[in-house]
Amino acid sequence: MAAGADDRDAHLREATLSSREAYRGPFLQVRHDVARLPDGSEASREYIVHPGAVMIVPLLDDGRLVVERQWRYPHHRAFVEFPAGKLDPGEDVFACAVRELAEETGYRAREWARAGVLHNAISYSDEGIEIWFARGLSPGERRLDAGEFLDVQITTLAELEAAAARGELTDAKTLIGMLWLTHSLAGRWPLRWRDTPRALAGA
Template sequence: MLDLTEKLLQSHPIYNGRIIRVRRDEVLLPDGGHGLREVVDHPGGVGILALDDKGQVALVRQYRYAVGEHLWEIPAGKREKGEEPRITARRELHEEVGADAERWTDLGTLIASPGCYAERLYLYKAEGLTFTRQHLDEDEFLEVRFFPFEEVVEKCLNGQLQDAKTVAVVLKAKVLREKSGL
């Protein structure tokens, strides 16, 4: 197999924000040439496919400023420094949906845009939900609704749901469900 690894020569910080850090790296290319790479560092996050006792999926609707749209998405959030992804998932489900889950299934990881964005998302399925109340961050405003699983699958397929982590985890769960015969 070819070694296509690019090796870091120099890194130049461009921006250090509250959540992200942007840098421009000079790299040594596999053919010996030099290249520039712009990278957005992010602490990573989680996405949760939360299913209630009727098999309905919790989706949250919120305004996403970067794209200027209201989007329906699975509950999700940013990892705190050093926080284990499963702990983040439990925290985010509690904060956004006001729920705790009895059963957690690891559904793998997702790298949404590896060309420049260094964020890894850890995906989980949460079942056996019990409800309390939401604990939203002070700058977080969202609506929670439960939708039948097959309706959510259809929304992914017809483009009504466009959030990458939501589409990926829903379609992955659909395939896994079909493989297991459930």
């Protein structure tokens, strides 16, 4: 059933009364809405409209993982993350995952599996991040976007878990990727793998 279509939530539903664009930049849009609440009262709702994104959990043949270290300006610090990137207008989600892995890390994957989607900021953004796994990796040349700077690193799940336990790894999407990987390795959340289409193999 589609999100928001469940009759069990009728007593929680908020109805949009008005909606206007408060800000538009090259990347994000901010909207200001007025909503009718379940008790009949009204409230303002401000939220970010996001084009959507992908995150890739890249698995090397020896079980190690490919991650990135990238500066995130809002926090004024570098974060360890799985490779990720936003969807271009009209871009297929799978094609975006293949493109982002190659552009940011240089790796191309022989096989892919879609895990699911995460909503990382449900109170103030409609962003959804598609989670993909990639294996059968072959190294290649990176093609970073202009103004994009990041380090590619090789690590293990145990090392990432230790960093998370120390409070050093705090990126939400990476933590979810680790959770999905842990359950997948234990056989609880199986993945369905498929080959990289020939049309995307050279991305």
